Amino acid sequence: MHGLVCLAILLIAACGTVGPVPPATALPAVDGTPRPADPSAPPTIVASSPTPVASPRPLATVTGANEPLPGRIAFTVNGDLWVWQGTSGMQLTSGGTAAQPAWSPDGAQIVFVYHGPSFSDLALIGANGGTIRTITENGSTLPPGSFERSADVIWAFSPTFSPDGREIGYASQIAPPAGTPLLDHPLALMRRSVVPGAATDTLYQDAYAHVGRIAYTPDGSQIIFSITPVDRRAPSRLMSYDRQRSVTAPLIGAPDQSYDPAISPDGRWLVFATRDGGHTDVFALNLRQGGLTRLTQRADARAPAISPDGSYLAYLAVAPGGAGFDLWVAELFSDATGRLFAGESRRITNDLQIDATSGLAWGR
Secondary structure, eight states: OHHHHHHHHHHHHHTOSOOOOOOTTSBOOSSSOOBOOOOSOOOOSEEOSSOOOSSOOOOOEEEOOSSOEEEEEEEEETTEEEEEEETEEEEOOOSSOEEEEEEOTTSSEEEEEEEETTEEEEEEEETTEEEEEEOOOOOOOSOTTOHHHHTTOOOEEEEEEOTTSSEEEEEEOSSSOBTTTTBOOOOEEEEEESSTTOOEEEEEOBTTEEEEEEEEOTTSSEEEEEEEETTSSSOOEEEEEETTTTEEEEOTTOOSSEEEEEEOTTSOEEEEEEEETTEEEEEEEETTTOOEEEOOOOSBOEEEEEOTTSOEEEEEEEOTTOSSEEEEEEEEEEOTTSOEEEOOOEEOSSSOOOOTTTOOEEEO
């Protein structure tokens, strides 16, 4: 398990601000989301939503800004899926097993990371909740806590639908851990059909770096993603995978220490978080003309997303004196020179403590 612990530490460090360290009984989390210890065999592949918990509680709703927002924004709080629509948010699942949601192009469903004991799968749920359907099988039936089980599981993270909705790009290992002691393979860029049991293709892998959050361009020609070096001696950066030529290269114009990429619906703008010393803010890169613009001045802004009509920027940040990350939005404007500007930000939620490592997904 040594490799898994190292992988967890590296990815959490690459994500900026994270929550409190989980208790000693919890397994380390690759994406910053604590998971329970491994007391039993993995759950069944198909589960109902909300997932039963020891002390059932009603799903929560909250209200925010008076002015409604277009579309719907998905995020997670304490491992549960939430959807913000109009002027209010609604909890979609319970059980604390969900992370990193992303909308299907038609807005009918959400793909997300489902955490099981010592593994994670890709899963689908309807936009209004309902049955959870996993589409990968990364768990194991071998005895919990055994060496054999540790060598039989892998992880899946950062799922994103392709523009045509037929496939999902994500980050995962190419195979279970190997060696003595066990070492995990770095997270590679993968794709697979939305059909359960479909074959998986490896698009890009680096023996010395982990693949992070993924974004498709609207025409489907490129996948832009972040990588974080395994040994952290080099900075994180954004990469571009050309799907027609099967070529990967650093994204021109994006500074080092960048992550959390998201693309505007028209494919013109790439927004992302960039660290500058101890500060993190949201920047925009014009993918057609070049040119970099800073959109926030908060020092802790990350996980940007653009509304389906291109008129708003959403991101996560901590308010002065706040208890954790909240949802913020700002109107977007562009000028004749090709620069993008953000208006004054307004806070949408109040101390909701949204999971920043899971990010935001803005759908129809």
